Each structure stands twice: as structure tokens, then as C-alpha cells.
Amino acid sequence: MTSACFDHLTPEQLRELAAQLMQRVASLDQQVHYHKTRSDQLAHEIAVLKRHRFARRSEQLGAAQIGLLDDLLDTDIAAIEAELEELAPAPAAAEPRRQPRRTALPPQFPRTLIHHEPGNTQCACGCRLKRIGEDVSEKLDYTPGVFTVERHVRGKWVCERCETLTQAPVPAQVIDKGLPTAGLLAQVMVAKFADHLPLYRQERIFARSGLAIPRSTLAQWVGRCGVQLQPLVDALRDIVLEQNVVHADETPVQMLAPGMKKTQRAYVWAYVPSPFAGLRAVVYDFSPSRAGE
Template sequence: MTSSPNLDQMSPDQLRAFAAQLLSQVDSLGQQVDSMGKKNDRDQTIIEQLTHEITWFKRNKFAKRSEQLSPAQGSLLDDLLDTDIAAIEAELKALNPPAAPAEPRKQPRRVPLPAQFPRTVIYHEPDNTQGPCGCQLQRIGEDVSEKLDYTPGVFTVEQHVRGKWVCRECETLTQAPVPAQVIDKGIPTAGLLAHMMVAKFADHLPLYRQEKIFGRAGLAIARSTLAQWVGQTDVQLQPLVDALRETVLAQGVIHADETPVQMLAPGEKKNHRAYVWAYCTTPFSALKAVVYDFSPSRAGEHARNFLGQWNGKLVCDDFAGYKASFQQGITEIGCMAHARRKFFDLHATNKSQLAEQALHAIGGLYEIERQAREMTDEDRWRIRQEKAAPLIDALHTWMLAQRDLVPEGSAIAKALDYSLKRWGALARYIEDGAVPMDNNPV
């Protein structure tokens, strides 16, 4: 460690040189402090980000999936409101006499079994219809009770007998043609194939389980045969799928979303990720329909190929594969649920007050939607303009102001950026009463 120089023995030039040296050292140390401060801020942001991600993974693996705010987590004014409400309740309790005991709740009545189910009537009569005095008893009425029964799937066999008719004179043979079948020369009827398809795709019953069900009934039908039936049925249903696609694309507003599935390609040993795209009508449409499109990848060309020349309003998430479609005349409608989820995840991990404020603001928009759910498109547009538009503008202004205050790279900055970068698409729903505010229906 160097000793401090004796300033009294230094000449003016030496003092000036020493002062310049000190200023240089101070400037260098200041730069080091600034650099360390920035590094500390960056490290702190990374720590917060990693903490947020770890908590998010834990919550998604172990916690409940509901995105509702905890009732115990109120707004900043809840304490004052609770105090005022408690005072009012105490005053009302003092003014009002004790309430009379509530009447016991009535037991709910059993709902009658649906009338469309076939009935098997089973009569129960006394073994002896002669009274103690020896007179014959007369039937004056009856009590009827119904029990719900189930008979496991029953297989039946259709025998198609085509008579052969011949003319002895001209030696002409006449016979009725074979009825059209879904699978030519196959043994399954349309009813059995419909049951298989519903069981597989609607009830998620794999073919290997259906094979076992058939086996218990005494039918040895190999899984490979069942798979062939499914494939052949799919070919026959393609015109119906095409018609459904045209019907959905006749709508001005539709939803779109994709979900990954595992696919084992022929000749491959490992599965790889493929995608099923769903396109459906909105909750406000009189038509309730959804059509699925399978694709081996998530490339945006698959969405463009399905949509074709359609140029309506597409409700979707921020998947980049849709961007090219937006440049071809399709109007993007953002998903408010996705934007809300960013703040919910942040609030669930570290109880962020900014995230909570955003959740309450977005919750106000959803409350307006609940009020407008059963309205006509015109009335829904009117209430959105009256009530939702001011909230949308206020939320946007608040997000812009908060973004300038939060550090770059932080979790709250990313949540704000997600909404701000897509704000035009997120707020577009208030311009059309036929447009939903999120993509949840699909």
C-alpha cells in the first residue's frame, strides 16, 4: 500500500498533477461502479426470471390449473372496503331482529328417466288374489317405479339373402343388386363402423382396447383389420369433411388453434411431433361446427393451404405461422386469454402487484363479456363501445407507463411486451360484436 504524499512539500505543478491523477482514478472507479451496478441489475433480473420459471414449472406440475385469482388476494382497497362493510353489517344487525329459523331444505325430486328409452314392463302381482274371507280380490290400481338398466353392446349379424329369379323360356336370370356398403365386400356394417369411429375419436378408446372388447364377445378381429376399417371409413368420409370445411369457411369469423400429437411414420422407429389444427365457429354463430386438419409439421403453409382464399377474421394465438395469412387479407384477432395468462403466471409465482392490477383490469373486460354473452351482435357491439372501450384505452395507457418503469428482461417486462406488441389485434374485438375476445372456444 503506497503512503499518502505530503501535500505541504509539493509544488503547485505537482499538486495539479496529483489532482489530475486523483480525478482520473475517481472517473475510473466511477466507471467500475457503473459497470458493477449494471451487472448486478442484470444478475438480479436473471435471478428473478429463473425464479419465475422454476415456480411456473412447479405450479404447472403440482398445483391446480385454474387461472382464477385467489379470493384471499384482493385489490389494494379491500382492507378499507372490508372495514366499511363490517361496520354496516354490525349496524344492520343491531337494527334488525333475529331472523326466523329457515325452513328445512326440500329434498330434490328425482328427474324422470328419458322417455325415448325403450321400456320393458315387468308385472309383479300377488301369488294369491283371494282375500282372507274367501272372496276374489279386485285390482284397483298400481304403483309404478322405474329402474335404469344397461345391456352391454350386443353384436348382431345381418344376413343378406338375394333371391335368384329365372325365366325358363328365355333363360334370363334376375337378381337384386348388392346393397351399397361403406367397405365393399367387407363384413362391417355402417352402424359398426360408426360405433368404432366414435369410440376411437370421441371416446378416446384405442383400437387395441376395442380388439379386446370384440374378443370378449367371441369375435377374433385383429387390430390391423380394425385399423384398415378406420382408414377405409376415413376415405369414405372425406366428402363430408370437405363439405364441413366449406361450411366453416363460409363464416366471417372463425377460431384456429393447433395441438401437437405423436406420429409414427411408416418405416420409422421413433415417433416425431405432428400437429392437428382445429378450425371452428364462434360462440356467437348460429352454426356450431369444428373441422380438424392433420399436418406432419407446424409450418405456416398448412394453415394457408387450409384457409385458401378465405379472408375473414381469424381468432388465434401469436403463432408466427399465421403471419403470412394476415398479409393476404385475413384480419388478425388476438386472444386476450393468452395475454392474461402471462400476468397470471407472474402473479402466481411471486405475487406481483403489477400483475395483479393487470388481472383486475382484464377481469373487468371479461365481466362486460359475461353481460353481453346472450345479446345480439349489434347490442354486444354497443355495450363494448360504451363500457369496454374506455377500459381498453385505460389499460393500454397503464401498460405503456409501467413498461417505462420496469427493468429490461424482467418477467413483468416480458408480460407487458407480449400485450403491447399485439395490442392492435387484442383490442380489435370491440369493433365488431360478432368477434369474441379470446380463443378459448377452440
Template sequence: MVLPADLDHLDAQALRDLLHQQQRELVWRQTKIDRLTHELALYKRQRYGVRAERLSAEQARLFEETCDADLAAMSAELEALQPEADQAPAAKGQARRRPLPPELPRTEIRHEPESTTCSCGCEMRRIGENVAEKLDYTPGQFTVERHIRGKWVCAECETLVQAPVPAQIIDKGIPTAGLLAQVLIAKYQDHLPLYRQEGIFGRAGLAIPQSTLAQWVGQTGVQLQPLVDALRAELLANPVLHADETPVAMLDPGAGKTPRAYLWSYSLGAFDPIKAVVYDFAKSRAGMHAQAFLGDWRGTLICDDYAGYKALIAQGVIEAGCMAHARRKFFDLTVQGQSQIAVEALDTIGELYAIEREAAELDAEARQRLRQEQARPILERLHGWLLLRRGQVPNGSAIARAIDYSLKRWGALTHYVDDGRVPIDNNWIENQIRPIALGRKNWLFAGSLRAGQRAAAIMSLIQSARLNGHEPFAYLKNVLARLPSQPHSRLGELLPHRWQPSNG
């Protein structure tokens, strides 16, 4: 940014360009502020106004915790957009936070200046201290961190020195990084709603209100979003991606219904040494959501036969099919009853998978050579056999539909033979979406579009940490402790595939 003192060195055109740039930034900032302010007003009316009576007790609890989290997230975003000079000071007479229970165990953490020698050469003396208490949690027990910051003053020149306040995810809040990580892991990995966590915390000695937990979740989600954006950017730099989607119900409090939304999953290739998955929550299964996520990315996409991906293929994305989907069509026929044709198909596809077990240990170039030598002849034989059998079965029969699926998708299903970076199927991403599908049995539905997007972002970090062999709680606790002071240029160090526990 050009400072006023530097303006003398700019020519007229440079000044005009600078003004246009600053004007565009102001318009963008004000547009976002107006949108968030309007959205905030709508959420407040839903949260505190007349609500639909048709919501069940379970839905009502989720609606309240979701609204509280969304309100806190929008407030945090608005505060970040406002210039510091425009931020309103704390109101006088504002209610003070109740002190933490004295019976909780306490650990003192002292912060003192690096030097107590004044700039004038005199030794300072300690005249007092500031104490801030943070609430920490280990499974089953609350503890309190007492952060003590000593005050040192020079007797000669009266210079006052004090260690700075450590940066926190929630400014002036009481939760430690460990407590915030616990709340997020319980909600997004263990799928425990906040009202259940309130009860668990109550048994540990301090019942934290659901509304407070929701505010923490909303504010922490905003702080973690830049890290998720960085993870998405690295994922889109890869030439091979997996994609899949799964339905999730989303609460509509105005109608008292839970319409179907979708959680889209994108991950690096199964053979890529970097392991990462990014989830994207959207209102529908429309292909425009995949186009919006992938943007200008052009590479090989391993996906199923869903029509939503077809626009991407038309725009230059290379499609790779999933042999497991084709195999499943025949397998289902053997489960339902005897089908000799289906059994023959399964046997031949089994030969292809036997080659893949050997290919998995090779690099991309050697894998491609092995496939060309061994898999291609089998695929040619399978293709001829499918054409022959299709002429022998009646139209509309189950076996005809299974054969038609493979013949229609033949180009995509066999693409893997010509590219050693591409796996034979899409099972890799299906395994990454399975924890979400299992979690639906507990959390049932997303409370709002914002809540779904926040869940997708945080679950992206949790699942990526698991893929890289990290314990998710340890990862999130360390990241939340380091994130407030981490330079943006070094944000990549906190991504799950680069994170080092020893740094925290």
C-alpha cells in the first residue's frame, strides 16, 4: 500500500491508478459489509423473533446452536472488515464475565519482559502484574491457566515495561486452544451436538452454556477459513483429483422442513504422496457447484457417471471412470440371484484388480508400462465379451443395464491404462466421504447453509490430518495456538501434510 508520504514520487497516471485501486477495494469492502449486515439482520430475526412451531425438540436445539454460531461468525467477519478507527469501543457498564470457579486446578504461566534494564541504563523494579485466566480442558477435567504478566518500571525515567498479551484465536476470550480444539473435535469428528457437550462439561465441573459454545465455534471457524482456503489452493494445483458427493439434510426453520443439500468431496489422487481432502457444502447437487469449486482447474477428474460433471468434461477436464461402479452393477446381480454372465464379468474384472495390487507399489511410469502390457489385453477381451453378451440378452433386463453402463463409460473406465497417475477406481474418495455418511446418523442434518459450509471446512482439516497420520485433537490444538501469530506467508506450514508436532 502506498503511504501519503510517498505520493510526491508518483506521476499523475500512477496516482489515478492508485485511486482506482483503492476505490475498487472500498467498493468490494462495503459490498461485503452490506451483504453481511443484511444476512446478520435476517439471522437475528430468525433467532430471536417468532420461529416455526413445527420444529421438533431436536431440530430446535440444532437451530439455536447453529444460529448462535452463525451470528458469531458473521460478527467476526464484520469486525475484521471494519477499519480499526471505526470499531466501536466496549460499552460502559457492560456485564463482566463471571470468574472461573475457584475449585478448578490452576497452572500459573508467567510472562516477563526479555530484559528489565531500562533504555536509560537503570534496572527496573517490579511494581505489579496483570492476571488473565483461560479455561483449559482435558477429557473429563477442567483446569485453569493463570497468565501472569509482571509490570516493571524504571525508578529514574518511569518507563513501564510489560510482556505483550499472547495472541489468541478468540481475543479476550477465556478458552484455550485446547478447549476450542476439544469442542470442534467433539462436534465435527465425534458428531456431538453442543447441547450434549454442555452436559458433558457440566459433569466435569463447569456447564458451559450451549450459546457460548456456539459463539466459540462460529468465531473459530472464521479464523480457520484461511487455512482451508490454502489447502484448497494446493489441492487445485494437482493434475489428478477425485470427486464424489453425498446427500445431507439441511434445516429450513421457516418451513419447518429439512430439504436435501449435498456435501461434495475433492481429494488428491490415490497415488499422490500428499494426502488431502477438501469438502464443499452446497444447497444442491447441481453441476454448477463443482464448476465453482474447481474454477479454472483442468486435469484428470476421477468421478462417477453423474451428469453434474459433464459440463466440466465439456470445458476440457479429462474424465476418468470408476471400475468399482461398473463391477458393482454385476455384483448386485450375483447377490440378487444366479447370473452366470455377471459371474464371468466379475472374474475378468478381478484379473484387472490383481494387476492393480502389483501396480500399487510402482511409480507412475512403471505402473503405466505394467498396465499396457498386462491390463490392456484383458480390457480388450472384456470389451469384446461385453459386446457379444449384449446381443444375447433382452433389452431392459438387469444384466443388459449392467452391460450398457460399462459400454457407455468404456472410454472413461479404461483411461487409467494410459496414465500411471490415475487409479482404476474412485474408492479413495469414497473412503474419505464415509466418515461423513456415518456421522449423519448422529447429527442428522445441517442447521443452515453457513453451518454446513463451516462444518465442511473444519472437517476438511480434521480428515486431512487423519490421512497424514496425525491425531486430530493434537493437530487442531497446536494449529489454534499458532495461527493467531503465524505470518500469512508461512500459513502453508500449518497445513496437515506439512505440519510438524515439534513446532508447537
């Protein structure tokens, strides 16, 4: 489009056109990010499958090592799928989505009733609201050795005159429409990363408490928690790197790059403030090379 095409446009029209172009560029960037993330997911799965199938006998993994690798793979895939859900463009028309049928929680677990009701049961038209029903959802909680169930009851209130329906909103959850409470997710994350308990061991521990949560489900929870916690990690990293003195150290690791038949050296960097600083934190950063940036 030449400059002559814009001669007849007013400044307001030019600004509106520029805003439309910027919006389209942002949409295209989001689509590119979505497809790149999807490509990384597929490349990651293919690389792991090739490792299982074509590795030399001396490099093939034992049953315990394969279990750990499966945990990492499921966790990474769950994290990538969570990012894909956030990046995926909204559908043009809402299509009914078939939800998988969830197994009911064991009735012997203690249950805590948590009621969510509107703060005001008077309609805007002046009438009193009438309770006509409720929605009930259950969240699985855990304290070491004991499962409990939070039973959330959200009453439905309606005005008989104007038929206005009022209901308390659904409380925010770490995993939207997920089964676990924040306490159960914290237990899994702390046990895995602080107590070094692999997910297959946590599966056995939970089974002894009365409910065997599949390892694949635990891995999905860990992956989705990682995505939710990423802004906190980024903020902590910025704070650490703003310190006057930062100690850094690297740990070489072998990385199987997609499309390559052999591994290459990558690095996990640890950043730590000075012992004399008021901040006590450690941030780990993965890098495929030792490049200056």
C-alpha cells in the first residue's frame, strides 16, 4: 500500500488503522507462539521415544530409571498442554465439550462442608430471593497419612418476581475444575522437590492412605503447578539478579536435542545472593550453551 492511499484519511482514521494493524500483529505473534510450543511438544515426545527404542544397550535404562523418566515426560507434557490451552485462540462458537466422567471419591473419607452463599439475598427489584437448589463439588485434600474431602455447596437463589438467579461464584483454584485442593498440590510438590520423593513412591504412599492416585495424574498436577508458579519464579529471578553481588555456578547436563542422534552438553545455572544480603533465595536457570546472554 503506497503513501498516496493514505492521503484521504484523517488523523483519527490513521490512528484507528494503526491500532488494527497492531492488534493483528499481536494475534499473529500469539499464533506463532502456539505452533512453536506445539512443535516443541511433539519433538520432545519423539526424542524420548527414540531414546527408549534406539539407545545402545549400555545406554538403555532400567525399570526404575524408566519410571523416573516417565514422570518427567508426563510432567513436561502436562506443562506444555497447559501453555497450549492458554495460547489457543478462542473458538468462534462455543462447542459442547464432553467431559470425562470422574470416579467418585471414597465415601469413608471425612468430609468438610463449605457453604458459599450470596452476601445479600435481596433482589435489585426489592423482593427477597428464594433458594431453589444448589451445586455441589468435591475437592480432595490431604494431610500426611489422611485424606479428607472438601464438599463445596453453592446455593441457588432466585427472585420469584423477576426470576433473577443469584449464586456465589466458584472459589479460585490452582487447577481450574480440578480435583485437588491447594493443600494436596503443595504436598505433592514439596514431597517431590524438597523431600526427593519420586511420583511412583508418592503413588504408593497415597495408596496406603486409601486412595491410589495414578502416577500420570500426579505428573499432570506437577506440570500444571509449574506453569502457574512460573511468574513467581520469574519475579524471584529478577530480584536475585538485581543484587549487588550474585554467586553463579553451573552444572553440566546431557541434553538430547530433537533431530540429533547423540546428546550435547547443556548447563543448569544456580544464582545465589551474597551471604551478607538480606535475601535468601536460589534460582536455577537452564541454558543450552555458555553464551554470554
